[in-house]
């Protein structure tokens with residue numbers, strides 16, 4: 084695929100500020116779990132080189148793979164990196180330094196897998212909002228198979244602990260040199276489990292109404308913001324679909340969007356990252372895109388859109404529409420580590436080859 088020579092791509096290359104951090108352009112690498120850390124969750128040299136290549140390729144912002152924040156129930160996959168202790172934090176330093184050295188910024192995605200875990204070396208059981216198993220099956224590319232186990236419902240005390248553990252992990256990320264953190268509130272992981280009506284049948288302040296179901300994500304964002312101070316970027320990722328239930332829609336549609344994006348913006352985030360299969364398509368029949376609602380109800384917080392934006396034309400159109408301020412690119416970035424430079428210089432783009440993630444999703448193509 085080559086970029087249409089008549090497409091004006093200038094908008095992609097406008098600088099933008101998220102919180103206190105200035106980005107050279109509006110193109111980010113989407114968070115992608117590659118399960119390539121040491122078994123104890125420390126980042127490797129290979130990972131440092133993997134991330135550095137995106138920075139060299141012109142992405143202004145890299146969002147790391149989902150990283151677990153605690154030594155309890157948050158790990159989702161074997162060989163996933165963590166930020167749960169000082170050793171793991173120290174191992175991220177060279178990653179950050181190499182990315183900064185190549186001129187990009189890097190934000191760590193903090194991810195608590197909750198009931199959607201398929202590999203946790205700290206625990207054998209799983210937790211979630213309620214004793215309801217995620218739909219669908221575990222992912223083979225992350226060594227999973229078969230249905231998810233039914234989790235144990237978290238207690239009020241455990242909810243308080245999760246909020247505190249996210250905050251401590253964010254502080255560790257800040258101290259390791261990261262430019263920010265992204266709270267993973269999407270794709271069926273713990274915070275999205277709380278948001279999801281069929282996963283959350285709690286009768287306390289964290290269940291029932293949409294306002295109650297988004298409470299945990301909003302409290303995590305607010306606590307992280309308080310912990311790290313104003314100069315460190317705090318973002319949040321939101322989706323309807325889940326890793327194992329990708330057609331799920333918010334039952335309250337636009338009303339839900341108003342409550343959810345409103346609560347997250349109120350929590351003091353610097354950006355909202357929406358992800359859908361196709362970012363520019365309606366979030367539900369007769370509706371607008373999810374990014375549109377994030378913009379409409381997010382109180383002016385910058386919106387990053389994700390999903391199928393590897394096509395430069397679609398990415399530019401979305402920015403032009405005003406629904407999104409930035410785009411993040413996943414699979415097309417794996418196929419084109421220098422996507423921003425390739426597009427700007429009108430060099431051809433490779434199609435993503437799913438074989439790259441087979442038989443496992445680990446990094447295989449990095450030369451040290």
Ligand SMILES: Cc1cc2nc3c(=O)[nH]c(=O)nc-3n(C[C@H](O)[C@H](O)[C@H](O)COP(=O)(O)O)c2cc1C
Pocket residue numbers: 113114115116117147148149192267269270320358360389390391392393411412413414415440444
């Ligand atoms: C290998 C792989 C791993 C992923 N891991 C994560 C993750 O850790 N956190 C997350 O929020 N999304 C994750 N995603 C979803 C991507 O961030 C993105 O939403 C998805 O690939 C759609 O965007 P795209 O069409 O640009 O690829 C992953 C996607 C892929 C392909």
